[in-house]
Amino acid sequence: MKRVYVNPEVCIGCKLCELACLTEHSQSKDLIIAYREERMQGLLPRNTVEESGWITASLNCRHCAEPYCIQACISGALTKDAESGRVVYEEEQCVGCWSCLMACPFGAIKRHPIKEKIVKCDLCPERSIPACVSACPNQALTFEEK
C-alpha cells in the first residue's frame, strides 16, 4: 500500500506539513481560521515533526501491516481496511482508554486535547495525495509504495 515516507536527509523542519494536516482536517478548510480558531477548540495536526538538534522528521501513522493499536483497541474503533490497508479510526466508537496510544511503537497516535478521544492520520481519504505530502516544500515527504 502507499504510505507517507519521510526522508530526514532533506526534511527542513519547517512544519508546513503540520499546518497542511491541520487545515485538511478542519471544518473551514482555511489555514487562518483553522489555526486561530479551530485549534483552540481542539483541532490537532495528525502528524508531528520530531526534532533532535538539527535532525527533523515528520512522522505520522505507519498504517502497519499488523498494527499493535488494533490489537490493543478494546472498543473496535480501530480497524484495518482490507482493501486499502489503511488503519481506519471511528471516532464515535473510541472510549478514550489510550490502550492504542500506549501500544503504538511510533508514538503516532495523539490524545484529543479536549475530547476523550484519540487523533490519528487517515491518509486524507478525500485527496489523491495526502495534504502533508503536497505541502512539503522540499519533497522530504513522499506518498508511495515501498
Added chain:
Amino acid sequence: MLYRPINQNYHDFIVQRDRELCINCRVCERQCSYLVHYWDENRKQVMHDNAKCVGCHRCEALCPTGAIVIRHNPSQFRENSHWKPWFIKNVYKQADGGGVLLGAMGNPQPYPIYWDRLLLDASQVTNPSIDPLREPMELRTYLGSKPDSLEFEEKEGKPSLKTKLSPQIKLNYPIMFSAMSYGSINFNLHIAMARAATELGIVYNTGEGGLHPDLYQYGPNTIVQVASGRFGVHRDYLNAAEGSDALSPAPHHDIYSIEDLRQLIYALKEATEYRVPVSVKIAAVHNAAAIASGIVRAGADIVAVDGFRGGTGAAPTMIRDNVGIPAELALAAIDQRLRDEGIRNRASVVIAGGIRCSADVVKAIALGADAVYIGSAALVAVGCTMCQRCYTGKCPWGIATNVPSLARRQNPEIAKQKLVNLVRGWAHEIEEMLGGMGLNSIESLRGNREKLRAVGLNEVELDIFGVKPAGR
C-alpha cells in the same frame, strides 16, 4: 532601538507583516538563519528585528498565509547624488568595525551591461528562417584545441583521418556549470550539478575545493579545477575528470610568467596522460587579450574568461565593485586578438560571469565564445535571491552554506531537475533564435558578429566589439 549601536538602525530592509494574515505559526522564525523573526513570549506572537534582515526572502517564500513582504527600508537620507546611502552606510560600518567590507556574488554596480546594448538579427524575405521544431538544429559543441589543418589517408580503400586530434570536451549545449567549490556551496548542490551535467551531456566545474569521492563516478561530465591553493589536488583527482582547469585568481606561487604557466599546463597534461584538455581561467582585466594570447601559446586548450559580474562566495566589496572589465569587451577583444594572430583554432574560448538568459548566451557566441559558464544563473535556478550574503555561511536557501540544518534545504533531486530544466529551456530558446537568424548550427553563429547590431555604444566600443550600430 534600545541597546543597539546607532548605525545598525540604518538597515536596508523592513519586514512587513500583515497581522490580518499572520497566524503566528513560526514558520518564518524556523526558516530565518539570521534570527530576524522570533517568538515574543510577552506578546504571545511572532515579532521581527528589521536590522538583521538581509533581504533573502526565504520567510516570504515559505509563509503559508502570504503574510510577509520584504521591502526596502523607505527611510531616506537627504538626497545627494555623490554621497549615496551605499557610501554613507559603508563608512558607518567601517568606522564601527575598522575592517574590510565584505561582499559576495558578482559586481552589482551600475556599469554598462553590454549584453543589453546588442541586438540579434532575424531573417526577412531574402533568406529563410528555420523552424527548429521541424528541422534539425545543432547545438553540440566541442571544446579543445583544433588542428591547423587536417590530413587524410586511405585505409582499406576508405579515407580515414591521419591528423591526431587533441582531446575534446563534448557538450550537447554550449553551456557549462561554473566553478563553484565544494565549500562555497555544499555537497547537495555538487551532486545536483554533477547529475544535471550528466543528464544534459554537458560538464560542471568542481571549483577549487577538491572532489568528493562519491562524485568521481560523474567524471566524464566534470572539469576539475587546480586553483592557487591546490586544495584537494592529486593524481586521482586530475584523472577523475573530462577536463582540468588551472585558475589564477590569487597568485599561484609557481606561476610568475607565461613560461611558468606553460610548465603547469604541461605538468597537468602529463599527469592526465594527454587524455583531457587543459583550460586556463583568467579574470577579464585590462590586458586580457594579450594575456589570452600568451595562455594559448603556453599550450592551453581552452581559455575561460571570467567577467566582473561573476559571482563569488566572498570578496572584499571594493575589489568586487571596482576591479576588472566587463566580460563582453574582454571576450570580443580576446577573440579578435586570437584571430589576428592566427591562433584562434588552437584554443576554445569560454566566457563566464553574468550570463542571465539564453539571449546572453547567443550574443556571447556571436562575439566569439565557444561556450559559456553559468554560475549565478544556476544558483538562482535553485532558489538564490542574490542577497549577496554568501560570506556569512548562513544562506537561508541552503546554497552557500555547509551548516547541516541549512544545507538540507537543497534536495539534490529537486536541484538537479531545476538545473536540467533551466538548460533545456535555454536550449530551446537558443534554437529558436538561431532559426530566426536562418542558422541551423551553433558553429555558424560562433564569432559571427554580422548577426549583432549595437544600440547606444560609442565608436570605440563598436570598434572593440567589431559590431555595426543598429541601422547600418
